[in-house]
Amino acid sequence: MEGKMDALMKMIQDSEARMSREMGSIKLAVDDIKPDIITLQGSVSRLQPEMEQIKATFEAWRPEMEAKVVGLGDAVKDLRRQVDHIAKGVGAGALGRPPSAAPPSMSPSPSSAPSGAHSGQLGLGKEHLTGVVVVTDSPPSLPTPVTGQTTNLSMVPFDPGASATRVPLGNPPPHSDFPKFDGDNPRLWKKACEKYFRVYSVSTEFWVEHATMHFTGNAALWFQSAEDKIGEVTWSELCEIIYTRFDRGQYQMLYRQAFKIRQIGSVSDYIERFDTLMHHMLAYKPDLDPTFFTTRFIDGLHNEIKVVVLIQQPQSLETAVSLALLQEEIRDECYQPSSSSKSVSFVRVNSKALAPLSTVNTSNFKQRVLNPGDDKKGHEQSRQAIGSRKFAALKNYNQGEDETDQELHALSQQAMGGTENSTCFRLQGVIQGQEVLMLIDSGSTGNFISDSLASLLQGVQPMHSPVRVKVANGEILTGTSLIPNCEWHCQGATFNTTMKVIPLQCYDVILGIDWLKAQSPMEVDWNCKWIAVKQGSSRKGYLV
Template sequence: MAKPSVQTHFVLDAMAAERVKVAENWERALDSLENMNQRLGKFAKVQRQLVEQSEVAAQAAKQAAKERSVLSRQVEESGQLLARVQLESMAAETEKSRRSGSTSPSSRSSPPVQVRKGPQKGVQINPLPEMSFPKFDGANPRVWLDKCLDYFHIFKVSEAMWVQVASLHLEGIAARWFHVHRLKQRTGWNHFTRDVLNKFGADEYPKAMRRLMGLRQTGSLDEFVRAFEEARYMVSLHNPKLGEVLFVTQFIWGLEYDLQGAVQSQMPTTLDRAVLIAKLQDELNDQYKGRSTRSVFQSRSSSTAVKAKAISGTTGKGCMKVRGLLKNKVTLLLSIHSGSPTCFINKNLVARARLSAVSCPPARFTLANGESLTSDLLVPQLAWCANGHTFHTDMRVLDLGPYDAILGYDWLKSHSPMECDWANKVLVFHDAGVEVTLKGDDDNIKKEVQEVSAICHKC
């Protein structure tokens, strides 16, 4: 048998060496797996210990929470009991002092107590009169909370009992809300006030602002002033930084049209000043309405008599009230009347708006009460806007009382033909090739309408 060659021996030796290496690698891998299993066992043991410790901690926390709940309930019940006892004691002392203090049935307080301090003379101290705690049913929470604080400070109620004392005087929906609220969370006075305001006062400020902005005079001036001041105080309660400009502007805007111009012309800087001017003007208007309701304009020579309406802030048959703008900032109150012979503008508005007036042939007007008025000024081509359209009109200057301007027959004629719907207060016509619609203001207030017969004559 032939011996293996050198190459064969080399291959066999290499294979044997490779088997040894593989066996060593497997042995090292098995050792690594064994070490890993040992480490995993230790990790599992540590994990079980952590789970056991967390369960013990959770049970301890649960027990502590239960004990805190029981303790909190006991503290609250003790506080309520102490509050009741203190209130009953205060009531008993007040009743006792009221009975023993004076023989007069109308007496409400105890006799003065003499207190001496060193060499000073006796100082008289009168006990406070009996005062009931403010009730709360859900309305005006900020006012109620302020009253609660005043009561606590006056009677030196411990702050720890504020919530309990206040909760005893909740009524209606507020009492039911607090009963549910108390079951969910127990808080101090600061949290209690926050929760009360969030529940019952979240929309108070927007609601008060909407009421202020929507107020309009629909009855007597006194009623409007009372309603406006109430709305103003509610708004200022939530935002005390609001200035007088807002309130004065909104007050004038809410007045009747025959008062707006008179108050605005005086440029009041405070609401009290604006109210005073409005009341004075309202008295003057009442006196003006009490005079004869018929005025006659007479000329020096005979001419055709023309019927016109002089309206005290409202409209009658054949006339319509519209609002416009002068110089895009001055509000105009105009009367469109088919019986007026020409167009007029109030002399007070001419001075207030600094309009340029020129001389014209004078026309004298004599009222039925003997008063004589003369118009010798004219504002030529006065530019004014209404319903988004600009007009240019010649207007005579005259004292028109509540109105800023009157558009008469000559203005209606120059814009004819036109569609007139007197029932709905609508005029439709064309001016400079553009269709214009004028909508009169609604007037739901019954007022006096003054008939005026006029005869205009150029002197």
């Protein structure tokens, strides 16, 4: 027990000795830094008056700066309101006196301001500005009517901030109508809307409401029923919804048209139709290979032009277009009659017009023409007889042509060109599992199906006699087969229509006036693009 106590006492003595040594070390360190502390205290004592002076200066300056900041904020709000008026076409003349309370440090003196920066017929909505927003440092006052006098104005930089993109200030842009949307070309409509928003500095929060206010036709009817389901959406989300609804299968249809388009008139007409198709496709896929368009353009040319263009191996679409136009010009010049044959008359005749000419006895006429000794009277009688025979032949020819035209079917320019107007509208249908693009066209007289689609279907039968179809540009198309009672489906309804097979380029099926008569009585709204036909004992509407 005593041994343990001795060990404990020794441990305590050792700890006390160690602590004494550490305290001595600390004391020495404090003694070393004590002069530095005394020096620092002296420096703080010397800086104390300066710090008090700085604090007093700041306290005196602070209220003045806060007042200037508040005034600047009010001026910016007023300027933003004025810029919105300018963007809407009100004109700078309705703005009144420029806002005040701008900080002096931000405005040059009046002597440095440009003279005549604010002039024109003030109050009429037309102003000539220098392209900047102007602010003066005059005392605050209520806006007053502008009198048209020249005012020296100072310039400050300004950014509206409320608009997605800044529009350079100056004369307001000319008025233009907002692009309307009826369901066609949604991508083109989107770009036109965004351009309008940039020009007129429309805030992004109003884009959706402003755009949907200008829906028309089928798009307006669709949005009326879908608005509650859509809810509040952003501009990008609205565009995606529109693409889903109105852009279904458009690119696939355009791609098919690229393989069907053919020259049916002049090269210029073909170039115009091909250019429209090409830019529609590029709107969906801007990175399409240019060689694709060059190849498709050449393949659609008339054979006599295509052969010459292919030999030249054009490396670009522009070169192929130039070669096609040049070849057409050379071909037309080669087929023009020479000047020595101007007196010869060329008359188109058919079999019905030839019969009267075959029974005419022309032996006397030949004898008189070959005999140079005939008198003038006999020659005149011969000319009268020839004129009578020509008139009779022409009369019979016209009658035969009229009868022939009555046997022709008609096909509108919209059906051949892939366009749409107020007398026709499009449908998406299904035939034997194939998605087809259909055109209900009151300007066509028959029901037709394209030969390329018919080659994929069953039930094609030859006709007893070929059918002849006259296009609006005068071209005659011929078909030799048909699909009797072809079953097709559209929006839940089923129809059976006999369709004649002809070469179509843009549409898969054309439903003409024959189909419209067969569905009568019915309801049609050509403006809103819908048709209601009777299915059994009920009526059902189909929106396009």
